[in-house]
Amino acid sequence: MKSGCLVCGKDLVYLDSPEEIACSLCGRVHATSVRCAGGHFVCDDCHRLPAEDLIEKTCLETRVADPLLLAISLMRQPAIKMHGPEHHFLVPAVLLASYSLIAGKHDALGGWLKKARERAGQVKGGSCGTLGACGAAIGTGIFVSIISGATPLSRKEWMLSNLVTARSLHEIALAGGPRCCKRNTYIAILAASSFVNEEWGVVLPTGQGVACEFSDLNRECRKMECPFYPGEEGHPPGV
Numbered sequence: 572m573k574s575g576c577l578v579c580g581k582d583l584v585y586l587d588s589p590e591e592i593a594c595s596l597c598g599r600v601h602a603t604s605v606r607c608a609g610g611h612f613v614c615d616d617c618h619r620l621p622a623e624d625l626i627e628k629t630c631l632e633t634r635v636a637d638p639l640l641l642a643i644s645l646m647r648q649p650a651i652k653m654h655g656p657e658h659h660f661l662v663p664a665v666l667l668a669s670y671s672l673i674a675g676k677h678d679a680l681g682g683w684l685k686k687a688r689e690r691a692g693q694v695k696g697g698s699c700g701t702l703g704a705c706g707a708a709i710g711t712g713i714f715v716s717i718i719s720g721a722t723p724l725s726r727k728e729w730m731l732s733n734l735v736t737a738r739s740l741h742e743i744a745l746a747g748g749p750r751c752c753k754r755n756t757y758i759a760i761l762a763a764s765s766f767v768n769e770e771w772g773v774v775l776p777t778g779q780g781v782a783c784e785f786s787d788l789n790r791e792c793r794k795m796e797c798p799f800y801p802g803e804e805g806h807p808p809g810v
């Protein structure tokens with residue numbers, strides 16, 4: 572799966588001579604020798620932002636409607652570690668960005684992302700093992716709770732928010748341990764995407780499946796036992 576530019580997903584291009592381009596995330600103009608085929612550029616200062624800032628800014632500016640592609644582009648950035656609680660925000664953030672683009676609700680996205688970040692911040696690292704509730708699954712509940720406007724007093728919205736967490740958590744559990752924030756992120760995004768399709772008829776484009784590129788960074792990777800491991804012949808990438 573190709574994923575280059577954080578803003579549009581196009582491949583990066585290396586220039587013969589530097590060009591002055593405004594950073595797509597912060598707007599400051601820099602001379603750069605690398606930009607995407609669509610003309611976007613993200614400056615070094617933005618690439619060095621803490622994970623949650625990078626996720627929030629990118630999801631606000633991106634036009635990548637595929638939440639899996641956007642998640643993978645973000646997970647390639649050094650700020651986002653192999654495992655870590657930043658994935659609890661990453662999951663609802665890419666889903667909200669995708670939903671806002673597909674459903675024509677981009678004006679709401681800034682406020683949604685702030686809410687999601689605050690709520691995801693309450694889910695500590697390691698919740699999968701210590702609470703029996705993976706933060707990526709809870710991230711899908713945060714996503715549906717925000718787009719449906721659920722509160723503890725809602726009826727249908729309350730049900731839907733808990734149902735999407737249940738569905739993604741069920742699939743994450745069946746995939747088995749040990750922890751893998753990448754695997755659980757893929758599963759959560761796919762489960763939430765099919766959920767919004769069934770409930771609201773909104774199709775979040777999740778491409779042709781995932782060939783995970785983070786295996787070498789994960790000491791506990793189950794490799795051929797993981798549906799997302801690119802592996803050898805006869806083991807197609809999971810969907």
Ligand SMILES: [Zn+2]
Nearest residue numbers: 576579607611
């Ligand atoms: Zn671009």
Ligand SMILES: [Zn+2]
Nearest residue numbers: 594597614617
């Ligand atoms: Zn910048």
